[in-house]
Amino acid sequence: MIFDRLRKLDVVFDSPELDSPPVFSSGDVVSGKVVVELAGAARVESLKLHAEGFAKVHWTESRSAGSSTAYTQNFSDEVEYLNRREVLLQADNGEHTTLSAGRHEFPFSFQLPEETLVTSFEGKHGSIRYWVKVKLHRPWFTVKKLKKEFTVIEPIDINTPSLLAPQAGTKEKMARIWYRNFGQVSITAKIDRKGYTPGEVIPVFAEFDNSTSRSVVPKAYITQTQTFIARGTMKQKKSVVATICGDVVGARRRETWHGRAIKIPPVGPSILQCRIIKVEYVLRVCVDVPGTSKLSLELPLVMGTIPLHPFGSRTSSVSSQYSLNLDWLRMAIPEQPEPPPDYSSVVSAEEAAQNASTSSPEEDLSGILGRPLMAYVQEFRLRPPPVYSEVDPNPQPCSIRPRCMTC
Structure with missing residues (x-):
């Protein structure tokens, strides 16, 4: 009777942190070791x-x-991203190699x-997986196999002009029930950029105009589409991965969101480069109208892996290509306050005439106002301090004599 002396066959990846599994991306080197533990000396043909x-x-x-008849149709497809073979142990004569009892490690x-690879993914109708498979061939024994997966995450840097661009849209519809019109509902929504990372908060700027005779409920939520x-x-x-709900907007009223926050939960990054599997995200701003279909506006999102850098550390190429649109901030600025009253409306006619006669001639400020305000700020900030001197710059006149204290 032949006893199996193999106690353990394992694959251990090199990882900077022992408690966390390693994560790789395209171009990285995957390294580790195959561990073989034997209870006694054993012959091995190959380890692949x-x-x-x-x-x-x-x-x-x-x-x-x-x-009364039905049939089932199967749909399947696959794309290969990695196929690498390596021989870790094999006898020169093609027969076998004898390993002593104990632990043996074979690095790879x-x-x-x-x-570009594709990020690892597990979905309902498909998956993207990477693994290392080990086969131990021994005489008189069946092939011992071991399969161990590793994770690949392709970096998506949101600090690019296309992902830093604001997203905005407007949509409207006529609320109808059967053949009766109840009025029009419109949505205008904006977000500051397209790219985000999990854990960030998206400030939503939106305006809901309810011209119907019924109350509506504004909502916003993030959806993932596989x-x-x-x-x-x-x-x-x-x-739906995240949602927020606003206050009820009454009939013929308007509601404005000045940066209503919706937080992104821990979700996987977007997958856009795979031919057969895609993972996309959308911020959907909608209005529920009772008795009819909802009005919905979609703003595309990209879930990245590299978060937004501080403004001062961005590269010049990115900062030069990305410019802030002042129209984008219009919805975030509250309505302008009422202008102050005229001066003539708060003083009497005699005071106004007296002030007008004693006032100095009006100066020409066209040249001053033509310059940008920042130029004056820089000019004041960079002006050197006055030169120190022992001489009093404002001496007293000679006619003024100090008063004698003895008089």
């Missing part, structure tokens, strides 16, 4: 390592072919492709 990465989708649909190292594509057919799964 195979690194793989695939995006796969699969689902089934039942279709009716008549009153390989580089991920430089071209899209799976196979054989020209698309399958989607949508879910």
Whole structure:
């Protein structure tokens, strides 16, 4: 009777933190070791390592072919991103190698492709996975296999002009029930940029104009859409990840959000580069109108992995291409206050005439106002201090003599 002397076969990845699993991206070097523990001396033919990465989708649909017949159709597809093989142990003569009892470690190292990979993902109808598979061949024993997955996250830097651009939109509809019109409802919504990272707060600037005869309820929520594509057919799964609800807007009234906050929960990054799997996010601002379909406005979002840098540390290329649009801040600024009354309306006619006769001639300020205000601020800030002198710059006249205290 032959006893199996193999106690342990394991794959250990090199990680800077022992408690957390390693995370890689395109171009990184994946390294680690294969651990083999034997209870006694054993012969080994070979130890091979195979690194793989695939995006796969699969689902089934039942279709009716008549009153009593039905058939099931399968949809599946896959895309390969990684395929690397490496031999860790193999005898020169092709027969076997004898390993002594105890622990044996076989290091491995390989580089991920430089071209863009796709972030690891687990969905309802598909997944994107990366793993290392180890095969231990021994005489008189079946092949011992071990598979261990690792995570790949492709960085998405939101500090780019396209993701720093504000997003805005307007939408309106006529509220109808059967053949009766109740009036028009409109939404205008804006957010300061397109790219965000999980944990950030999105300030929503919106205006809801309810011209109907019924009350409406404004809402905003973030939705995640998972899209799976196979054989020209698309399958989607949508879910709400965050939501906020505003106050009821009465009939023929208007409501304004001056940066209503909605926080992004811990969600996965956007996946936009895969041919068969996509993960997209949208900020949906809507109005629920009783008795009819809701009015909804969508603003696209991109969930990144590199958060927003402080303004002073951004690169010049990004800061030069991104400019602030003053129209974007219009909704955040409250309505202008009422202008002050005229001077003539608060003083008597005699006082106004007297002040007008004693006032100095009006100076020409056109040249001064033509310069930007910041130029005067810089001029004042950079002006050097006065030169120190022992001589009094404002001496007293000689005619003034000090008073004698003895008089």
